[in-house]
Amino acid sequence: MVVLNMEIISKEMIRPSSPTPHHRITNLKLSFLDQIAPPVYVPLIFFYQNDEPDLKNTNHAQKSQLVKQSLSKILTEFHPVAGRIQENSLVDCNDAGAEFIEARVHTRLTQIIKEPKMEELKQFLPVETLSYQTEKAILSVKITFFDCGGIAVGVCLSHKIADGTSLVAFMNAWAATCRDQVIGSEPSFDMAAHFPPMDLSGASGFTQLKQLAAAGGGGDVKNPTRVEAVSAFIWRHFIDAAKAKAKLLLGDDINKLKTSSFVAVHAGDCDIVNKLRDAIREIDEGYVNKVQNGEYLRLLSKSVDLVKGDDVEICNFSSWCRFPMYEADFGWGKPVWVCTTTLPFKNLVILMSTPCGGGIEAWVNVPRDELNMLQTHYDMLGSVTSMDFVNASN
Missing domain, CATH: 3.30.559.10 (Chloramphenicol acetyltransferase-like domain)
Structure with a gap:
């Protein structure tokens, strides 16, 4: 160290x-x-x-x-x-x-x-x-x-x-x-x-889910956001790495996925972006009502059956882009850089805006060889847009 x-x-x-x-x-x-x-x-x-x-x-x-x-x-x-x-x-x-x-x-x-x-x-x-x-x-x-x-x-x-x-x-x-x-x-x-508190004493399925998460630390898409595009790009390479180990299974059309870039999403990754958009759109008043009524815990427990086997890996994405981090001026001027560090979740990606506001820093908690592959594939795209990959693993 x-x-x-x-x-x-x-x-x-x-x-x-x-x-x-x-x-x-x-x-x-x-x-x-x-x-x-x-x-x-x-x-x-x-x-x-x-x-x-x-x-x-x-x-x-x-x-x-x-x-x-x-x-x-x-x-x-x-x-x-x-x-x-x-x-x-x-x-x-x-x-x-x-x-x-x-x-x-x-x-x-x-x-x-x-x-x-x-x-x-x-x-x-x-x-x-x-x-x-x-x-x-x-x-x-x-x-x-x-x-x-x-x-x-x-x-x-x-x-x-x-x-x-x-x-x-x-x-x-x-x-x-x-x-x-x-x-x-x-x-x-x-x-x-x-979201009233609940009695979780019997929620053993959820306990399994948390342990698993913490282990080891289709159509045209119009105007994909930078978060959608970056998430699809990184997700795609999670899939590639996991497929190489014959571990990942994420849907019927997963073998059709192609490479994408931050500035231009290609045909295959449109499928991923569509899935992201569809999932985000589901977070509406009805979804909130399900959370309030305890449905959310049931769904979490049910998802344990999907992820507890060796043939499935979890990919977690969290976007902190557009958070006004660079407005925190204590009287010494605005920060020149704001960053996070390691969080104890396997295959976790945190997306943060760069100081200029136009690029993205991707804090990726994966083995170093997979991160190097990700950076190499992005560099091969010849993009002039800023995106930095930071190894967030221990």
């Missing part, structure tokens, strides 16, 4: 500047969707360049203090984030606080982001993404100062109460508070009202 020359300066717990008011819920029930979420952290790292080289070594303490004070203030608005989860059923909004780590790394920011290495990136996170347990801090933060004056803010937020969208919303509100700006509307924590 590559170990950076990183020095931990301090560790402390940041509590809300004001206690949770009595008119707010002090015991927040987890929604059904939160209950079944895997017990991991959602990780993001925000990298900021130093625009004042003459001050690079003089204002670390000032910046750190400002970040801590603004974190304390924003926790008053996002009060469950400062609480603790109890028995996978509720958040005790006890104002226990968020973990805060300050560190210094003796290297330059450009050395880290020019050729990112997963082993190095993970050291900018405050905790291991797999280490979340109930009664631990829901939010952990690590601010790291580079020798060049650059700054990294690594954040881990429990997936039990947040997803990528929620984490970005929190970061933007925190950054605005750090700039002494008032955030917009007050955040809402009413998921349990829409």
Whole structure:
């Protein structure tokens, strides 16, 4: 493992500047969707360049203090984030606080982001993404100062109460508070009202599904989106790799699939894009009603029969594109790069916008040889459009 020359300066717990008011819920029930979420952290790292080289070594303490004070203030608005989860059923909004780590790394920011290495990136996170347990801090933060004056803010937020969208919303509100700006509307924590908690004590099929997911860590398509096209391209190569091992079976027409690119989807991958679009269109009011009525859990349990055999592999895609990650300005300017790290799911792909907004970074959790094949096939297309594949496996 590559170990950076990183020095931990301090560790402390940041509590809300004001206690949770009595008119707010002090015991927040987890929604059904939160209950079944895997017990991991959602990780993001925000990298900021130093625009004042003459001050690079003089204002670390000032910046750190400002970040801590603004974190304390924003926790008053996002009060469950400062609480603790109890028995996978509720958040005790006890104002226990968020973990805060300050560190210094003796290297330059450009050395880290020019050729990112997963082993190095993970050291900018405050905790291991797999280490979340109930009664631990829901939010952990690590601010790291580079020798060049650059700054990294690594954040881990429990997936039990947040997803990528929620984490970005929190970061933007925190950054605005750090700039002494008032955030917009007050955040809402009413998921349990829409998706009531359920008794999952007998849901052994779902337990199998989570274990499997975490193992090892037809017609013309008009105007495919970049997410559809990239997903189809990567999915296609998952299929190729799995077919070579005689393991994958994903439908009657799977042998007809052809190569696609990010900027032009070819005939075979139109079939994949159509399947994606059809699936997304099914997420309507009727689908939400099924989730609310418990149908979703039944379908998850039924899907175990499809994936528990050795002849089927699961491919997971999550698009974080267009999330306003690059708006998180703490007063040092907008980040020059925002990234995630390893998540413990086999064949997981996270799609993120590049800093310019026009390209896509694909964080792919597959064996390195399969990732190299994917990058080679994309490069052979001769596309001028930016798409980077990052090895997100351990």
